[in-house]
Amino acid sequence: MLKYKYILYSVFSIGTLLSFASCEKVIDVKLNTSASQVVIEGAITDQAGQQTITISESVPYTSSNEYPPVTGAQVLVTDDNNHSWTFTETKPGTYTFASLKAEAGHKYTMKVVARNTTYSATSTMPSLVKMDSLSIKIITFGGDDIKTVETHFKDPADQVNQYRWVLKVNGVQIKTVYADNDRLTNGNEVTNTLFYDDDDNEKLKTGDVAEVEMQCIDKGVFTYWFTLSQQTQNGPGGGVTPGNPPSNIDNGALGYFSVHTTEKKLITIN
């Protein structure tokens, strides 16, 4: 968050110099095309109820954003206590288990057999850190009031914690990855600001309803999301060289298997 804030603010300040000069345009680029890859997105939460694992395929960059489901896979989740749950395909590519609640401190293993390949991954349920509240922060810059949502929570001092947030405004997900750990904030009352770029998203305005989901995630899942978030930060002079974030799933599948806590809060922008 520290680095992110630095980049953001320095872009703001230096932006006053550059904004009169810089411009954007959509260009045609020549891209390589790769064979489609298996994408697995597995999420098991601490909320009793239906849990979902989706399996799909990547598409060439030039295709539309529709991802073919991978059907007929076998999906099994086990824990370190000899429990096992067989997921069933309820929609093409969507595999669910009707009632499952992951317990803190337990390690879960996902095994997927799809297209004659076995993919497996493990993830451990962290203990819950509760979100205390949401608030709105207003930054005045360049004649604009930029409104952002802030989350407040108390980080436990005696453990290493990683978090992810998902922000939706009026039901539409904001296209920014938020992930942070407590490396620099351990044990504190933490305020986390969910900035986003209004190039890609609608600006927050009065009357909007923002929904924040806070997840406590394990280290492997954090590295996945944090790597993705770094690639979308573009500081002066360009960001990190993009690459595929390190998945906790083996055998070359894209995606992740995340066992995490989940908690949602709403706030109306005034």
Added chain:
Amino acid sequence: MIKTLYTCLFVFFCLFSSAFAQQKFTISGTVRDAATGETLIGATIKIQGAARSFGTSSNAYGFYSLSGTSAEYNLVVSYTGYQPFTKKISLTAATKLNIELGTDKAALQEVVITSSSRKNENISSPQMGLDKLDMKSLDNLPVLFGEKDVLKTIQLLPGVKSGGEGNTGFFVRGGAADQNLILLDEATVYNSSHLLGFFSTFNGDAIKDVSLYKGGMPAQYGGRLSSVLDVKMQDGNNKEFGVEGGIGLIASRIKVEGPIVKDRGSFMISARRTYIDLLLKASSDSSLNSNTLNFYDINAKANYKFDDKNTLFVSGYFGQDNIGIKDLFANDWGNTTATVRLNHVFNDKLFSNTSFIFNKYHYAIELLDADNNARVTSLIRDFNLKEDLQYYSNKHVIRFGVQATHHRIAPSDITTSGNSSFNPLAVENRYGLELAGYLSDEWKLTDKLNILYGVRLSSFSLLGPGTFNTYDSEAEVASSSTSGSGKFVKTYIYPEPRFSASYSLNEENAVKASYNRNTQNIHILTNANTGSPTDQYVMSSNNIKPELADQVAVGYFRNSKDNSFEISGEIYYKWLQNQIDYRDGAELTANANVESELLYGTGRAYGLELYAKKTKGKLTGWISYTLSKTERKFDGINHGSYFPARQDRTHDLSLVGIYNFSPRWTFSANYIYSTGNAVTYPAGKYNVGGLTTYYYTDRNANRMPYTARLDVSATLKAKETKKYQSSWSFGLYNALNRKNPYSIQFRDKKNDPTQTEAVQTSLFGIIPSVTYNFKF
């Protein structure tokens, strides 16, 4: 190791013994500008006798020494842009002769640009890969915002690639931006940019001499892999007081110089400040006029000649950048350097310079929100002691010396107050000691064959106190040990051989070859393109091995039409070892275990550089073209195979033209073309976490669109009075208003979220500038 050194020494002295066979006398002294008393670096001193003629050039302090057998000689001293000095001498005893050259009024009518102050130095000198910038030609070249800039001008030379649009960062022969040794009066300048790279720390007014070594580095330089940029400040006029300055669109500068004691000592103070934020303050927008955005710098130098044998120089630089948003954010950074030097002439053949140098780079970031406040500070600080000796014999110039540098890096200190989300943190300081000894000999073997050979023995020691960890393949701490203050934790010793040779086919043609090895122990960690003021510095350690580079180069050099055309071609190949990249999701800021985030690999770079230059006449200028490839290889990146480095650009072309239309009007233009940077574009896409996510295959396998730009400028000299000179410079940056790519991003289309699009950001369109310069 020691044995090798002794063998070298022995060979050296065997080589000399022949020089002592005959009775010889020496003529020595200092070459200066007659009007200002500035010493002239690299002036040619020739003595022509009935039997033989030979020559040398003045060193960095204007000192020269030549020896010959007892005879009558004709002494000729020349320097580009000055009237040659000739004198009959009879060398029957050791002779002391200080020479002052008057500027050549005829030559001043035309712009003279040259890579060397000696007429055909590029043919006769064994040095290759050296480019010298003429500070006068800098005044006429068009640049962004009209701010003349040493670092932007060297990017127009072959083998030097720009760090990006309007950026002072540069890449030399495939090296990274942190592999350039940038020296200001011998002090290392760690961050040579202002305003996140749009301006360099070098104020052209205060600079006397700029030399860029791209290869064949002489043995007195060490510590970086790719290049040495040796910048020397002016000494100041020791004859009379003078003031000069300039008023530009976004910055102004002033310089004052004059004698301390006439002909014995002088001083120079030069200062510069931008006033973008003063313009912002004029804005009625309350959120803009409270922002900070400025930089300033001050160069100061003084020298005093105690007697013919001892001269003291004191010089310093201080610069600072400030950016900030009221109540939200503040960031400042800057360099400080101080150099104290004593020139001592032991005798007419042995010249010594002792330097004590301090340099520091620091930054501070402050987040000012009540619940997120933090102040992060970081610095790197060196103390440096150098002793350099130059011995002039008949056919040899022997250079030897020792250097010791003590480094301290304070990686990050975080302080917080009140109910901040952040914890205070102090990442341990790191201490290092670099020691080096060197010995080199520039030897005129025959009239045609000159060689420059030598060795630099460099060592680096990581010193305690501190806790030193090793890391396993998962980046977790594997072992940990603590060392007390001053304890040597890890030491690396490397001999660095340096060799260059030139063979003159005739007066106008020469072939040259060189080999050099360089090591580097201070590394910058950055995952931005060309660096940011908050990059982390790390030293070699138990985890980080010294970076190594071996470079070979061969070249052909040709001068024609009385040296008014210079043409050269060089081919180089460079091997790089222990290069640094980062793990996925690396956290480089305020991380005590930052060394766990690093990956190590190798690199290779090779290329062809062509250079043609016209140095005399109404129209002067140059064409430089580089064809090159730069690759890196790391386990775990790109399936462990070579991939293009970000700065890999296949073609790089610069055209520079200066046309001296009349005594009052000078027009100039430059045009650059370069292949786009190597970048990684997606090969596919998928959806995770509700977001379109891109699938990547090969690292840096794609290319940004090419960059091309035409800049033009015109300089009008106002009518000169005896006391007051002034000129106007008008410039157009990117005169064709071309949208050059700065970055490319991929995103969902706003009006059709089922599709994605590539968006190119361009920084500067056409930018006019005007600057008023004065001198009295």
